[in-house]
Amino acid sequence: MKCGSCHPGAGPAEFSRDKDPNDPTGQAYLPYYDESTGQFGYEVLGKSASDVYSEFDGDYTFLHPMFMKYMNAPWNATGVSQADCLICHMEGYSWFNRTVTLGAGPNLFMVTGYKAFQSAPAAGAGWATINMNAVVMMPGQLPYLNPQAASDFAIDYDLGINSGTLSYDDPNNPSYYVIPAEVIVKETPDQNCWNCHGTPDVRKYGRSWESDTDAHNARGVFCVNCHPAGEDAPDPKIQGHEKHDFAKGTSMIGSVRDDLDGTMFDCEDCHVKGAYPGAPDPATAHAQIPSFHFGKIACESCHIPYKEDSVITPTKEDPDLVIDMSFNGNQVIYPWSSFFDNDPVDPTAHDSSAPSSRWYPSLVLFKGKIAPAKPLLTIWWGEWNGKTDPDEIVVQPYPLWQVRLALQTDPTTGMPQNPVVQGALTNDSNALAADGSDPYEVNTTAEIAAYIYALKTATIQVTDGGPDGSGTTPITKTGLGSNPVLVKGCRIFYLADDGGTPDDPSDDTIASFESELAEPHNFSIHHNVQPSYRALGAGGCEDCHRVGSPFFERKMLICPWDENGNPVYESAYEEVGYSEGELEELTESVPEEESPSLGSSECFIATAAFGSPLEKHVKVLREFRERYLLTNPVGTLVVKAYYALSPPVARFIARHETLRAAVRLALYPVVGIAWASLYHPGATALVLFGIGAAAIVVVRRKRSVS
Template sequence: MGKKTKGKGARSALSVIILSLTLFWVFHLTSPDRGQTTPPGASSAGQVTAPAVAAAVPKKPESPAGVCPPFKLRDEQGQIIDPVHGINDKVPYSPRQTCGACHNYQLITEGFHFTQGKGEALPKEYGERYNWVLFPGNYGGNWCSPAPLYRQLAPKKNTNPRMIDMTSFDFVTASCGACHPGGGPLEYDRDGQRYDARMRDPATGFSPGGDNGLDGDYFKARWSDTGIIEADCLLCHMPEYNYKKRNDQLADLNFKWAATVGANFGTVIGKVAAGQQPEVAYNREAFDADGNVKLHLAPEPRNEACLNCHAKPGWKKRGAAFSPRTDVHLKAGMRCVDCHPAGSKATDPRIRGKEVHQIGKGDEPALFVRNDLDNTVRQCADCHISGYLNAPIAKHEGLPSLHLEKISCQACHIPHRMVKSAQVQVSDVFNTGPLISPPPKRIWTFYDPFLKYWNHYGELARFTFKDQPTDPFRPVLTWYKGKIYPVNRVHSAWPGFIEEGKPGLNQAFMKDTFLMWQQHRQNPALYPELALIRDDNGDNVPEVNRSEEIDAFLKSVKSYLTDTKFDLTGKTLVWVNNDRAYTSGTQWRTLPKSDFEASPYASVYKYSHGVAPARAALGAKGCADCHSKEAPWFTARILTYPFGEDGKPVTMSQADHLKYQTVPSDAEPWTYWTGIFFISLTIIVMVGLVGHMLLDAWRYYQGNGKGGDRD
């Protein structure tokens, strides 16, 4: 072949090589896996390989565990209960003696679900804020409601019965016992002694219903009649457990009989509350021919067991629906225990161990129980980086690394909520809404994310949790520990005290504010200043917001407390509105708080449930989902104070709250246009090379068709 032909062939071969390299580079640039590396312990297909699994498996194999064999029920003395043969069949069974015969009852009841803060030291910043707090959990500290003015645990030692609000005995009947699984503060007093045994001890001088030395565990208590509430294993591990019947027994003060009825082992005749001695009538069908109990046990609690306690408060605090309709994880069939493991199934060494019942927990700004166990729950990255159990691997093509460093997964993947939550709880007016129970909760008035009055307890009574109305809204975004999270920043207003020599605040008793309003409503001549508090914004609900209303409220509360001989020595009454403590309608001081809080005396709840599909996440439609003047990431109005002088909400922009100096323009950011430029350049180069190669080929074949060059 001639030299010219060889030169054309070489150029064509070079063009093919360049084109191949270009196509490889373009494919690599646009590939979904571009920039991704296979994480340690994961295969390229997203499967977890042996090293990752081995890291989570104990070095020593655990002893095999199986289903519980048929077993006898036992009473508090450890004596067998056998209704089939008429043996000891009038007494309630004891979970401690029955389940504890095979399982480590002591280890199990060390879990924070049982202790609920009892015995824990207060974090320094927590103790300096809340002067009424004794422990950091629902028992003695934090409130079940999103904001204060809930019942407070009495100190162990007291000198004035008027200053005792809720004792350990009252903790059971103040609706707390309805969700407490038993054990912990429902079994032992603050000295570590069993309540009923200590009350029966003649050396103490205690008597049922007596003053009992004004002891915060025994004042007016009836432990020797009611018995104590042992940790009820079946409450979580028996799918057919009857929570309502169990709680009915607690309301009747049949404490130690509640577990028997809840497990459907039998019925109880008699009520301690009525001065009767209860007696069990066992259900023979619950036992086999040998007198062993027949049970359906779930080694890992079903979702329904968790939701029995967490569904209702989750609705109030976070707008949680726990529904496949609102959460991709539940839609995929996942269970609570998949992300909140415990015992041998836990992955974090802090909570891992046979029969250890420290359930995996997150990191809530509002909660202080066992902070040392924060983030023992499975994190998003645990599954979506490794592909664990076929979880989709998160790729985030083109997203600058700064976003992943500063923005939580939830901020983009929970862009909206389908069910409203309580964004405001004021505890200073009387709520006349229907179906609010128990009555003292009528001084709680909730407002939703749209600042509309919300009768949460009425809806619970009428609709139940399964009939939650759909009220979509976008969460507030806030900085927490260096990342942006979607949260519910609760706002609050309530009566409290400044106490001499103490840095924080104390609160008035919930019952006092309720009784003050109740007496005024029955006789307007009592505490007449309350009549000045009216509806200023036309929503048919009165609110305290004007200076004269603040003065009227403070004067009325002080009068009631004085009339009822509440000890106000060393106390200055204040009306608290978010981060302000008002001593009068015109004088107030600012209370220190964190930026993520609306009030240092109301909760902040992170949103972690209700995850939307990836295609619905912020950024799925492009950068303009956030980076535009219309994007709520920057322009949404968030609440600063529930009511201004005119009764209308005081708001600020989301950008101001996040401390952004500028708001992005409508245009896409430079990173977007840079990507567009290089993709366009690649396409142009590729088209040019293809054209050049085709032109070369055409010329080559044209030359061959004419005989080409000759020697």
């Protein structure tokens, strides 16, 4: 039911996995519960609740930490969650009220959960009283209503009348409640998005959308301005469809709705092509930056140079960096600050001139450009199929509840009680967990060997608790698998040799190999865009091109702890493919700005005038240069002369808005001829010939007259 806190209803919250046998089309799915008949969906199929959870291979289950029972999803206490339109279309919608209602209480959950599902939309809209004394707030859990509370919840539409979110059908003779038209907003307000996206996004990306440093937020840009839906969407895959999809970008993780990748407005759309009127033209600020930068570096790399806490939000916005599931079978989360202070080049150094919360995203290659990312490193146990070929390797993760049982993890202290594991563990971490503690980790050969032994041999026993905890059926399993491996820090660690004594892991040999499966999960960073004066490069080329460069030499975590318990870092230049020699060239001096090679994308004056090397007129001139000038000796000479003379002229033009406009006017005919030459060369030659001939005739006539 807690899924519904953010899930807006419908789809898998309304219908089960089974098709409705009574549907003539054969396409409709069974609803979870039909209040009119009092039947659950599975009952229509002639099944019992036990039949349903026996169909699943471990999903929809968890191990109750106190009762040590294998709990099944309460299929016999579920209901239907309809699409809650106001979760997006009502300003001030209460995510909290919806969430605690779905947590249920005695008035909603006595028999089944269907009443909670039914009542949640009204609660979220603010049309219900909620006894706050009955709300239970537990760290790490969603708030819920205490089932033991005497009273906790009641629908009261007069609350909506008093707040103005409801009115009457006829003020003089009221019969029914109505939602006033102005309460239903077309565009989803930002806060409604963040009700659900706030927590996961901070964990994935850190602070994402506050007005104190995000340039777009500060200027009143809304989520839906960049992620439009319906008729506002620029892409025909979304535009005009009542199907409620939002335009999206292209993510590095890239698993969700790849078919809609690139349907939103990107930086170039708004700032160069004019999709968002009023978006500042970056031409002036970019005019002095050699344009090959724009072909190699994503806008975000410079415009999100760092991230840090917002002074507006009350909580620390320290993203997750490492999730270690190997130590005890729980998720031990290490935030970014566990491995980095606030200096980009030295993870242990503190920069007193910057906020303590500041952190510097990783830089990785994505779609041919250097782009910022927030990595997430995960450490876990799984069953390896013995293959190393990237196309064949499979490591199936073990369910964490089974890992905890095999390690005999103490639910209170979190310490593994398995004697083999306990004997091998040593505390040698340099990292701190989210709570500031310094837990153990699995890193030495002896520790890995002991864990693998435990996972292969442990007998786990648990009781099938059923959906209500009363079950007593014992479940026994010996060993989680035959080939357990540890996935950690870009490598997979496996048992290479058991030393001849299978029951003694102390003489085992552990080997490892690199695998993509063990690489960090990189989340694209697009929010928290800094204004131009804070971007990399605003302080000159030396922002990046210097020894100790926060761009090329910033550190990225590769492995949380090596065999000695020390974190392993890599510099950004290595990740994006530069050699040490190239790093020296890039950082020991500023590369000569005025010495681009022929064939580069430079077009200084046109770029200064039109604002971007990507602007369509500049592209035409560049294509003309490539086809007609650089293909003959005279043209090449002209280009060389242009490169030698034009950069200072371009810089001057870029600083004077009137001059830029004048140069644009002057260039339009040139661009026109260039375009015609490229796409209609025959006709252009004919026209030019005609003009030339006419000019000659005119000159001769003038001479003869004189």
